[in-house]
Amino acid sequence: MGDRPAMNAEAIGRAVGRMAREIVERAGREAGDLAVVGIRRGGVHLAERLRAEIARATGTRPPLGTLDIALYRDDLAERGRAPVLGPTDIPFPVQGRTIVLVDDVLYTGRTVRAALDELVDFGRPRRVWLAVLVDRGGRELPIAADFAGATAAAAEGEDVLVRLVEGGAPEDVVVVRRRGS
Amino acid sequence: MIGRHRHCIALEDYSREEILEVLDLALSMKEVLRRPLKKVPTLRGKSVVNLFFESSTRTRSSFEIAAKVLSADALNWTSTGSSVSKGETLLDTARNLEAMRPDVIVVRHAASGAPAFLARHVKCSVVSAGDGAHEHPSQGLLDCFTIRERLGSLSGRTVAIVGDISHSRVARSDLHALGKLGAAVRVCGPPTMIPQGIERLGAQVFHDLQGAVAGADAVVMLRIQHERIGDPLIPGAREYSRLWGLNAWKAAEWLKPECLILHPGPINRGVELSSDVADGPRSVILDQVENGVAVRMAILYLLAGSGATGEGSAREKASA
């Protein structure tokens, strides 16, 4: 199929654990104000995992939210069909919290831009940290990851795909795939 | 509905899957309505024009709010009187409007087929907010949404629609949508109010209210217009209310405890519904109003939330 493996299950597990510890460390005394929000769809399961790891480190489970950015996309005018919209659920007040925004792959930065716009419509967080499993470069906006599991080199015609067992994959893996194959 | 339909005019044209798609989308839209900041930028720069030839505050406002929550610009153009009496034809009015480049025209008209007629002659999307006795698609969808929200799936459910079926576009839209989602539909009213051939649309006909609502999971009560000059269908409101109106006693004796009561509004309190039933525990009438905005948001999003010409997008990144 032409998939280039970039991370295996073990590497993914280590990366998530390491990111959780770094987040807790940077939060310091404000670790109690943490909340984790996963960007649909790729960031949802990762957000759950991060949240579990943070809970293991601090003893308290931070609240978990889900954000669907379809209504905030900047490329609607170019699309032929209105993008499928999934549920957004932010079951806690955003005000004053340190939000850890989670996505699987950081590429152009446009998804994160949309997620930030949507997030602040829910309230004014104290600060927002971006945590991604894979940073593949190729930014089109001035967005940077605060926490990244790994970097990956991928050309413009390639996709970096994160497959997790929660999503039905046989095992966790990150692959680089040539588009169109 | 995506791609295949440029307009939203008749639920008769939609498949079960397309209807479910709108309902699922409306669920997400409802969440937006519950946020502290009820605005998303999705339809920013798009315009929705309400072209209402029949007066209606509630439906028009509902579409207007739906447009505004999605950050679209909403304009109201109300016009009473038929196109013939006004001197300007329906087509001319719409074309003049179209020259101002709206993205969606929402039209309500007393003549069945008027939105379809418009849709053939304008380039933007047309949403019907009700045409004659033909259809009122957003109402049909929000009724399904409301019942589904409370009862789960509509498959295998029984829904009774009571009132002047022959003149009701709500009844027809409900009939199509509920049927496609797997519900058994009953219509009920005096024979003068049951139109010929309604069975062919999948409805079972009842003339007695008690029989119609026995075992029903939901009842949709329609507003009775008791002044029909030249062609009286009933002697008057009094007898209608006695035989086909729903009051607290009948609700307690004849309805399942979990049976939902719906009404498209405005209610003729004391005629088709007594106040205590309209405001009672089974009533989901106010839910219908909230759900109406969510459903209309979903419709506007599907029709206007993409490139205007509908041509395929060149870049759809798998992950950005």
Add this chain to the structure above:
Amino acid sequence: MSDTIFIEGGRVIDPANGLDAVRTVVIREGRVAEVAERVERTREAQVLDARGKWVTPGFVDLHVHLREPGQEYKETVASGARAAVSGGFTAVCAMANTVPPNDNATVTELVLARAAAAGLARVYPVGCVSRGQKGEDLAEYGELKAAGCVAVSDDGKPVQSAALMRRALEYALTFGLPLAVHEEEPQLAGTWSMNEGPVATRLGLKGCPPQAEEVMVLRDLALAELTGGRLHLQHISTAGGVRAVRDAKRRGLRITAEATPHHLTLTDEEVARSGYDTDFKMNPPLRGEADVRAVREALADGTLDCIATDHAPHAVEEKHLEFDAALNGILGLETAFAACLALVREGALSEKRLVEALTASAARCFGLPGGALGRGAPADVAVLDPALAWTCDPAALHSRSRNTPWKGRRLTGRCTHTLVGGRLVHELGGSR
């Protein structure tokens, strides 16, 4: 141009004279000189090659709206007469609902003058039943007959008052004028847009029940019986109407009746299928399957005497509206033959009966000359190609209006030549 025409090689179908065979028709000085198997061709004669075609008497249409005087933007006598001959019709009866209506000699004479000036199809004016078509007083049938009317009709509208209808039937007897009536009980019909039934229910349009026609037919048949008057029932479209007519004829009443090409071939389903297209809106409306079947059978067995188009032109701005607001009426002259020929192909009608219904039977209803090709008859002839396939393009029609339900359809059967009084007034693809 020579006065003598030989129409050779065509299948001559002349039911009035019991003829259906390949013959040569010889026309001299505007009349049929002879119809024979083999005729010696004279040198100066014009020859019309009719091989593979039908040669019939020119069609007679008892029911057309020519709109002149008063509504010339829809049609004029001249444009209507042109449309008529292109459809094979050599005689048409012009309905009286013009503006002003034809309840006096002046309007009658105007119509005749326009027809003469056009020099195409013969136009027989029809006068009003009631003055101004108001349904209150009788029009002056004596004056109308003297001026040239061949019948009286308030078509467009029914004659609401049974009392007036009775008097009209009686008074018309004086002049031997048939009463051509539009059968619709107005209170029962109400304000309607199409036939009442499952299709109207689905489309949310207000319907007119078939019984609105039947109720009025029964009333007028009883009045015909009472008065002995000459009743002609226009555009019968329902099984109930057919049943009543059959019954009345069996009882020996002197009544005649017509059916339109659209009521013979189209159902109310077309309104749904076309998406509320107003070119399927007319009065009486298109009916359900059972009614169409009954009308077809009735035409075939003679219960309904003849075919009449009810050609009703309307301008674009009168039809291009939401369904409820559009005017009732469709064109018929130029598509009648092809539409009805389909019935022959389906086995619902014989070729002979089709021609008879368009010619002799029609003429007989109003006592008009024509409809036959016997020796000495005026040479009103239609030459038709029953196999010619063509697409109906509204813009190419000779009528001033465009409201035809057959627009864009592929049709089979077309008139190629029409002669009126021995003059060639229409030639398909020719300079005419």
